[in-house]
Amino acid sequence: MIEAKSIGKFFSVVNEKGLAEGLTAVLNVSLTIPDGKIVSLLGPSGCGKSTFLEILAGLQAPTDGTIHIDGKLVLEPLPATRKEQIAYRRRYRFISPLANGVFRDRPKHDIAMIFQDYAVFPWMTALQNVVFALKLRNADRRGGTALKKREIEEKSLYYLHKVGLAASAHKYPSQLSGGMRQRLALARALSVEPKIILMDEPFAAVDALTREKLQDELLRLWYETSETGNPITIILVTHDVQEAVYLSDEVAVFSPSPGTIRNRMPVEVRRPRARTDAELVEIHERILAMFQYDINQESDYSI
Ligand SMILES: Nc1ncnc2c1ncn2[C@@H]1O[C@H](COP(=O)(O)OP(=O)(O)OP(=O)(O)O)[C@@H](O)[C@H]1O
Numbered sequence: 001m002i003e004a005k006s007i008g009k010f011f012s013v014v015n016e017k018g019l020a021e022g023l024t025a026v027l028n029v030s031l032t033i034p035d036g037k038i039v040s041l042l043g044p045s046g047c048g049k050s051t052f053l054e055i056l057a058g059l060q061a062p063t064d065g066t067i068h069i070d071g072k073l074v075l076e077p078l079p080a081t082r083k084e085q086i087a088y089r090r091r092y093r094f095i096s097p098l099a100n101g102v103f104r105d106r107p108k109h110d111i112a113m114i115f116q117d118y119a120v121f122p123w124m125t126a127l128q129n130v131v132f133a134l135k136l137r138n139a140d141r142r143g144g145t146a147l148k149k150r151e152i153e154e155k156s157l158y159y160l161h162k163v164g165l166a167a168s169a170h171k172y173p174s175q176l177s178g179g180m181r182q183r184l185a186l187a188r189a190l191s192v193e194p195k196i197i198l199m200d201e202p203f204a205a206v207d208a209l210t211r212e213k214l215q216d217e218l219l220r221l222w223y224e225t226s227e228t229g230n231p232i233t234i235i236l237v238t239h240d241v242q243e244a245v246y247l248s249d250e251v252a253v254f255s256p257s258p259g260t261i262r263n264r265m266p267v268e269v270r271r272p273r274a275r276t277d278a279e280l281v282e283i284h285e286r287i288l289a290m291f292q293y294d295i296n297q298e299s300d301y302s303i
């Protein structure tokens, strides 16, 4: 269970006159997400969705409020001692989200994150990218469950196959299209089989058809984990109302900056769902009406 309580985030910024200014990116956001649910965060550009997601992941500290995952406080990823800090920098310079294990009191929240710019390493092939993530995760699991080299490679190929990238395993990100890079980021996040996946607009760069295919693939993977009795929790930031409604158990609609949750819309339609389901369409329209209302109130923002 993820519990965000009264989360606020305030940034100090320097304006064009060189003066310090404050900006409230997230204001008083409380959200409780039970295990195994799919929740979408929907809202206009700049309303603090990515910031909130990074706070959930423990990558940024909130200025107000707390996040607990399974009763454990999520801390900003600062190593406690100087020695740990040096080791941390040396080892995890590039991929802090997967490096939960070395954090201050080792909270070990089992989270994978897909960033908005789907940070994959350009100097590694698709396969090496996934292998690297698995190796990092493996290093965390010293002892018992560590995978062998061959198993890591097999698993990496398995997840590349799942996102339709098996044939591109040996290509570098620069040789992939934007959508393929996004799928690679998805494969990398899935490969570590986390309990929670945080996704920041994971399907933004793919065409409509591929997008629908990936949404269904994500749901299929989610089903698979729920059949084992341990369903993965997915939190998804998106601009796509239809995607949010189709995928989610609940849609949290953010208001324009400063971002705060203006409505929580449960989507209680049984899965598998039809995209054209009347109830889904109705929720979709209600959300669009909310945005329309915001646009009428404040004419200078776009979703
Ligand atoms: N490190 C930072 N320093 C100062 N301001 C920041 C910082 N990070 C984000 N912001 C500001 O906080 C606000 C929210 O940003 P955020 O990236 O969370 O928005 P978003 O909802 O993800 O937008 P988008 O949908 O365009 O991705 C923006 O006004 C942004 O300029």
Ligand SMILES: [Mg+2]
Pocket: 049, 050, 051, 116, 200
């Ligand atoms: Mg964002």
